[in-house]
Amino acid sequence: xxxxxxxxxxxxxxxxxxxxxxxxxxxxxxxxxxxxxxxxxxxxxxxxxxxxxxxxxxxxxxxxxxxxxxxxxxxxxxxxxxxxxxxxxxxxxxxxxxxxxxxxxxxxxxxxxxxxxxxxx
Amino acid sequence: xxxxxxxxxxxxxxxxxxxxxxxxxxxxxxxxxxxxxxxxxxxxxxxxxxxxxxxxxxxxxxxxxxxxxxxxxxxxxxxxxxxxxxxxxxxxxxxxxxxxxxxxxxxxxx
Numbered sequence: 001x002x003x004x005x006x007x008x009x010x011x012x013x014x015x016x017x018x019x020x021x022x023x024x025x026x027x028x029x030x031x032x033x034x035x036x037x038x039x040x041x042x043x044x045x046x047x048x049x050x051x052x053x054x055x056x057x058x059x060x061x062x063x064x065x066x067x068x069x070x071x072x073x074x075x076x077x078x079x080x081x082x083x084x085x086x087x088x089x090x091x092x093x094x095x096x097x098x099x100x101x102x103x104x105x106x107x108x109x110x111x112x113x114x115x116x117x118x119x120x121x
Numbered sequence: 122x123x124x125x126x127x128x129x130x131x132x133x134x135x136x137x138x139x140x141x142x143x144x145x146x147x148x149x150x151x152x153x154x155x156x157x158x159x160x161x162x163x164x165x166x167x168x169x170x171x172x173x174x175x176x177x178x179x180x181x182x183x184x185x186x187x188x189x190x191x192x193x194x195x196x197x198x199x200x201x202x203x204x205x206x207x208x209x210x211x212x213x214x215x216x217x218x219x220x221x222x223x224x225x226x227x228x229x230x231x
Binding site for chain 2: 004031033035040041042043044045048055056089091093097108109110111112113114115117
């Protein structure tokens with residue numbers, strides 16, 4: 001399977017605990033994104049990486065959240081001191097961004113993983 | 122903030138019928154994308170339409186884009202039970218992050 005994978009698929013934790021999620025993007029993709037989705041809503045952007053550089057963080061990403069992509073391959077999203085409001089589906093996506101000189105059209109088709117569903121009790 | 126808004130919120134149709142849903146957005150875009158999400162699963166990319174395109178087809182899917190009205194529509198023809206899912210439009214105004222609407226939930230009855 002060469003798609004985006006996420007681990008774990010489900011996580012149940014108690015309030016105050018730390019959790020870490022992992023995302024493995026499609027291997028040749030240079031961009032990696034994290035989104036959060038709550039019930040009945042569309043995904044909301046959290047952060048993204050171009051290779052190993054984290055280029056933007058949403059205001060939704062409080063100080064308790066940290067994301068890394070140490071070697072420009074897989075990424076981890078850690079939530080410290082979880083709160084019940086953190087309960088959501090955390091989605092990872094990846095894309096291969098090519099500039100126009102490289103034959104790309106400047107578009108960014110993102111491929112999503114299956115998500116990690118977090119429940120904070 | 123979420124830029125796109127889908128309409129209707131929910132749609133129930135008989136197998137074989139067509140399903141149409143609309144998306145409105147607020148700011149200028151480079152492209153607009155439609156995604157499908159089966160219950161509790163990840164999103165599957167369906168189709169991308171660029172800002173200079175007006176209509177695009179992919180199998181049983183037809184997407185239109187009207188940049189003057191800042192709106193798009195997704196038509197699924199000859200629906201099947203497997204089309205039961207939530208459908209989201211997403212705009213890409215600044216070259217990286219996608220901004221999604223709340224989605225349209227489509228139920229296809231056998």
